[in-house]
Structures are given as C-alpha cells and as structure tokens.
Amino acid sequence: MAKYTLLIYGDSAQWEALTAEQRREHDAAHEEFRRAAGDRVLGGQELEPSPNATTLRGSATLDGPFLETKEALGGFYLLEADDLDEVLALAKLLPEVRAGHSGVEIRPVVDHG
Template sequence: MAKYMVLIYGDAQQWDAMTDEQWRAHDAAHEAFVARAGAQIIDGQQLELASAATSLRSDALGQLNTTDGPFLETKEALGGYYLLEATDLDEVTSMVTLLPEVHATHSGVEIRPVVDHG
C-alpha cells in the first residue's frame, strides 16, 4: 500500500463566516470521510490558522530568517491534513470527494504521494 498526504486548503475568512448550520454540515462531511477511510487514515489533524505559523528560510548568504505567518502571501492557507494508506490514487480520490473543501468555492484539496525511502 502506498501513502498519500491529503492537504486541505481554504480561506480562513470564509471559514470564520460560516454559520452553525454550515459548520454542522462541514463536520458531518468530515465524519463521513473518516467513516469511509477507516483504518486507512494514519493521521489527520486540523491546523491552527496560518497567522500562527512560523516560516524559516535562508538568504543568499546562508543566514536564517524567521518570520511570523506563512511564507507565501495567499488567500487560501493550509488548514489541515489526512495521511492515508491506499492501493492507488484513484482510491484516495474517491474517498476525498467526501470532503466538504472539495465542493466549496473558497477551498480545495491537494493529494500528494508520500515518497518511500525504505
């Protein structure tokens, strides 16, 4: 089985504007995804807002620069992830269509295979 990282992106302002009813529907969709994926989920967590991030980069002289917040200026920020085991990308894609971020206009999901060095 291969491992796949499912990265969930969205607009924090849109998430903040959601009603209680919208949050219940959102959470129910994640619960449906978790139920479908079951033991194939190795890990998954919601992340703090991008404003809580710390970014590290080296400049041309090799000096380490630390900045608050995400490195890139973007409307959509990484909000959470799932790490899955699956037979192939088609299986992951099928499961991920249950996530509400796939269907909202202010968010999206990225799937990346995990490199196996072993």
C-alpha cells in the same frame, strides 16, 4: 499499499465565517470521510489559521506564513491506500472539494525504505 497526503486548502476568512449550522455540516462531512476511509486514515489534523504560523527561512524566523496567498493550508490527512483511484473516491467526500473557495491537493508520499 502506498501513502498519500490530502492537503486541504481554502480561504481561512470563509472558514471562520461559517455559521454554527454550517460548521456542524462541515464537521459531519469530515466525520463521514473518516468513517468511509476507516483504518486507511493514518493521521490528520485541522491546522490553526495561517496568521498563527511561524516560518523559518535561512537565518530568519518570521511570524505568519512565508507566502501571502488567498488560500492557506487548513488541514491534512495521511492515508494508506491501494492506489490513487481509491484515494480520489474517498477525497470526493471532503466538503472542501465542493466549496467554491477551497480544494484538496493529493500527493503521494515518497517511500525511502
């Protein structure tokens, strides 16, 4: 089995603007994803908004993200799956795939061992 990260990007202003009902629907979609993925989910978390980030670059410590972008990393999952097709099928359950301001980047994890 291989490991994959699902990096969830989107416009944090739009995430913060969700109504209570939209937030419940969003959270329910993530719960559906976690239920479908079962024990293939090895970890994952929602991240604080990007202005709360601290970036290290050389000898400098910077408040906020290093790059100014419209889309910021909002969360991630770490999955173990047989292949990319299995991950794609599960990732399609995430609401960020269907939202106009966000997306999901899938990257295989390098196995050094």
